[in-house]
Amino acid sequence: MTKTAKIKKNHPYIIFRKLVLVSILIGLLSGFLGILLKKVTEYYEQIFFERANTNTLFYLLFPFIGLSLIYFLRQYLFKKKENKGIKEVFESTESKTKNLPNYKIPSHFINGFLTVIFGGSTGIEISTVVAAATIGSVAQQKKNIFRQYKTELICAGVAAGVTALFGSPIAGLLFSYEVISKKISQAFILTTGIAVGIVYALLLLINEPPLFAINISTWNFRAIPYFILLGILGGLNAVYLTKMVLFIKSQFVKINTHFYKIILGSIILSASLILFPQLYGEGYHSIKTIINEPNQNLLTISIGLSLLAILILKPIVTSITLASGGDGGVFAPSLFIGAFLGLLTALSLNHFFNSDVIVLNFMVLGMAAVLSASINAPFTALFLTLGLTDNYILFIPVLIVCFVSKYTAKMIFPHTVYTFIPNTSK
Known part of the structure; x- marks a missing residue:
């Protein structure tokens, strides 16, 4: 058997191995990003909220400060481009040429953090989802072999981000399917499954408790x-x-x-x-x-x-x-x-x-x-x-x-x- 023939024979295994490795990497990076953003936002939001409760003046100042900081960062650090939220992910998965640019990771991380801690009445979920999707998008750009799995790798990042925030790998998988991909393939199951598994292992490692400790025992x-x-x-x-x-x-x-x-x-x-x-x-x-x-x-x-x-x-x-x-x-x-x-x-x-x-x-x-x-x-x-x-x-x-x-x-x-x-x- 010639060398070329051996390569062709082993090609599916090579793709499988590379997808496994890149999915592990996406899971680790997206998991760390999601957990970090969740922790620092919870910590500083609590501090700012308590400060505002003791002095009403901060309720007047915080929203203006937060929105102004985001605006100036957007103008002078993030190429004067506004974040479109999850629609950015849709635009990327629906296009063969359009990718999520690298700056979307720090942009959504920082802006989501600033929005919430200064009282903006929303959450960090979509900020995390888009930043994690960008990790998947960047990963698929690194090797030609990954280009055909663009949607799957983006979904792996999205699923990992949702899992990091809510502690439910099934919810992460389902969100990627129901909202982003809307179709299931072997590559989708492989990449998203590995990514959410990695994040869930991280959550177990740090012993992350559920967001709401509600004692539910029955229903009628x-x-x-x-x-x-x-x-x-x-x-x-x-x-x-x-x-x-x-x-x-x-x-x-x-x-x-x-x-x-x-x-x-x-x-x-x-x-x-x-x-x-x-x-x-x-x-x-x-x-x-x-x-x-x-x-x-x-x-x-x-x-x-x-x-x-x-x-x-x-x-x-x-x-x-x-x-x-x-x-x-x-x-x-x-x-x-x-x-x-x-x-x-x-x-x-x-x-x-x-x-x-x-x-x-x-x-x-x-x-x-x-x-x-x-x-x-x-x-x-x-x-x-x-x-x-x-x-x-x-x-x-x-x-x-x-x-x-x-x-x-x-x-x-x-x-x-x-x-x-x-x-x-x-």
């Missing part, structure tokens, strides 16, 4: 009609969030001077944070506070109005944050809105109808419902939400609300913020 089949109701409400809230983001972004585009966008966005964001500090950052701190609140089962007029106001305001301040230059997406806002929606729904059912539903269960179900409808990915929402609590007792109820909310939202508005393409022909 008699509550299924209430689950369906919550799914419908989750779909409605997701549509409201999506349309608000699209509307406010379209209005801010009409403002030609970016500094005016920063001023307007800062004023609205600061006023909202003063009224409702729960809206600060991604809002996970507020969810944890409610979980640990012993009097969470009591519904009063003031509590009900406050929860309703938060549900109305959160999509607005999230949209303002993004439209005025902040970095992020609808991932964290969806979880936040869902938790508060579940809380309000459960308290209302118990107070007015003596339904005796479990409030904490409804908070988890609400998170899954709104996320599923917002990103049009029910299986991702299912495993991601269950992974947040490291508890799978609510598997069937979460599955129900995810599909009810998704199809409720699609019947009203078939697009998400990821898939909507504005009409520029007018």
Whole structure:
């Protein structure tokens, strides 16, 4: 057998070996990036939030400082190019020639971090996803042999980033499939499987706890009609969030001077944070506070109005944050809105109808419902939400609300913020 013939015979094995090695590298780099961004953001967000709570002046200053820093970094460090969020990933996977440039890694890392710690009402999830996708994109550019696996390697980075943030490798795999790739191949399973496995091993190594320590022990089949109701409400809230983001972004585009966008966005964001500090950052701190609140089962007029106001305001301040230059997406806002929606729904059912539903269960179900409808990915929402609590007792109820909310939202508005393409022909 000639040397050329041997090479041809061993070619599939050579490709397999190289894909394994590059997937390990993508998993390690994306995992470190995601874990680092999560840790430093949580640490500094807590410090800044506590400082703002002791002095209202910081609620006035922080949003302006954060948005201004992002603007100047974008102007003088990141080639004057704005981050488009996850649409950048779609543009790359749909094009054979367009790749995610290297600077997207530090750009999304830094801008996502600054947005959240200074009170921007969004999260670091999409920043992490795009930065991790860029790692996969850069990797496929290094060797010609990887060019045909561009989408798979980008998905490996995305899956690793989601796993690093939420501790659920299944959610990472499903997000890459449902939102990014929309198709499965042997290379997809290999690359994403290895990447999320590496990240999950890292999380086990550092003994990373679940994001929300919720003690869930049971649920009742008699509550299924209430689950369906919550799914419908989750779909409605997701549509409201999506349309608000699209509307406010379209209005801010009409403002030609970016500094005016920063001023307007800062004023609205600061006023909202003063009224409702729960809206600060991604809002996970507020969810944890409610979980640990012993009097969470009591519904009063003031509590009900406050929860309703938060549900109305959160999509607005999230949209303002993004439209005025902040970095992020609808991932964290969806979880936040869902938790508060579940809380309000459960308290209302118990107070007015003596339904005796479990409030904490409804908070988890609400998170899954709104996320599923917002990103049009029910299986991702299912495993991601269950992974947040490291508890799978609510598997069937979460599955129900995810599909009810998704199809409720699609019947009203078939697009998400990821898939909507504005009409520029007018």
